[in-house]
Amino acid sequence: MPTEDLAVRFDRVTKRYGDHTVLDGLDLEVARGERVTLIGPSGSGKTTILRLLMTLERVTDGVIHVAGQPFSHMPGRTPGKLVPASERHLAGRRRRIGMVFQQFNLFPHMSVLDNVVEAPVHVLGESRDEAARRARDLLELVGLADKVDARPTRLSGGQQQRVAIARALAMRPEILLLDEVTSALDPELVAEVLDVLRDVAHRTDITLLCVTHEMGFARDVSDRILMFDGGRIIESGPADELLEAPTEERTRAFLGSVR
Ligand SMILES: Nc1ncnc2c1ncn2[C@@H]1O[C@H](COP(=O)(O)OP(=O)(O)O)[C@@H](O)[C@H]1O
Ligand SMILES: [Mg+2]
Numbered sequence: 001m002p003t004e005d006l007a008v009r010f011d012r013v014t015k016r017y018g019d020h021t022v023l024d025g026l027d028l029e030v031a032r033g034e035r036v037t038l039i040g041p042s043g044s045g046k047t048t049i050l051r052l053l054m055t056l057e058r059v060t061d062g063v064i065h066v067a068g069q070p071f072s073h074m075p076g077r078t079p080g081k082l083v084p085a086s087e088r089h090l091a092g093r094r095r096r097i098g099m100v101f102q103q104f105n106l107f108p109h110m111s112v113l114d115n116v117v118e119a120p121v122h123v124l125g126e127s128r129d130e131a132a133r134r135a136r137d138l139l140e141l142v143g144l145a146d147k148v149d150a151r152p153t154r155l156s157g158g159q160q161q162r163v164a165i166a167r168a169l170a171m172r173p174e175i176l177l178l179d180e181v182t183s184a185l186d187p188e189l190v191a192e193v194l195d196v197l198r199d200v201a202h203r204t205d206i207t208l209l210c211v212t213h214e215m216g217f218a219r220d221v222s223d224r225i226l227m228f229d230g231g232r233i234i235e236s237g238p239a240d241e242l243l244e245a246p247t248e249e250r251t252r253a254f255l256g257s258v259r
């Protein structure tokens with residue numbers, strides 16, 4: 001696939017902590033608008049991949065490209081040579097990417113609306129009026145139009161996570177990263193959050209990289225599922241195929257453990 005059609009490309013990416021190698025020469029390509037779910041046992045490197053894209057971690061080796069441009073690196077003084085990205089380069093590039101984590105981390109002293117308005121005003125420089133208009137639309141999309149003035153602490157965990165989704169979308173990301181967004185929720189609150197995300201997936205053309213143990217959700221939203229083990233992709237394929245007829249024994253064992 002031509003580079004410019006790729007939202008994300010990991011080119012032989014290695015990530016080490018000390019002498020512990022988490023990712024070992026990982027190649028990974030995600031097309032623009034594609035929905036990809038990463039599955040695999042705890043410790044297999046899924047969160048590390050998302051944290052590298054959020055620029056919370058730096059690669060040890062290899063290069064990450066986003067939207068056809070170097071992301072972890074930038075052009076150096078020697079033509080054709082890339083050097084590790086500066087903070088400034090990273091700050092410019094990370095705006096293309098939004099993330100929702102297990103923990104919602106909303107500002108408790110701010111209203112729901114202000115939580116969503118904050119970053120577009122302070123990071124993107126949008127006017128408050130414009131950001132507030134868009135925040136209301138997004139809060140309606142996540143089913144919280146009636147909670148705009150509430151404090152997050154008055155909301156259920158499911159409602160708080162829906163605010164966090166609206167907050168991420170308010171930055172107009174091209175790529176949305178979801179890391180086990182329902183894992184911290186009481187079981188009865190999981191469905192409302194997954195329903196909102198299904199809606200986002202179906203109503204937008206955003207590129208999705210998702211880590212989840214909710215296989216029904218993965219099947220509904222994903223074009224492709226990647227099974228990780230030990231920092232490597234051991235099996236990948238269309239969601240239905242991989243879930244229904246995995247070829248690898250480790251994939252079968254993993255699916256058996258989460259179903
Ligand atoms: N900051 C860190 N320092 C040292 N090891 C880390 C750090 N972050 C993650 N790891 C290790 O990297 C491996 C992969 O972790 P992670 O990407 O969180 O896996 P997953 O999300 O698939 O459960 C684990 O062995 C974990 O202990
Ligand atoms: Mg993880």
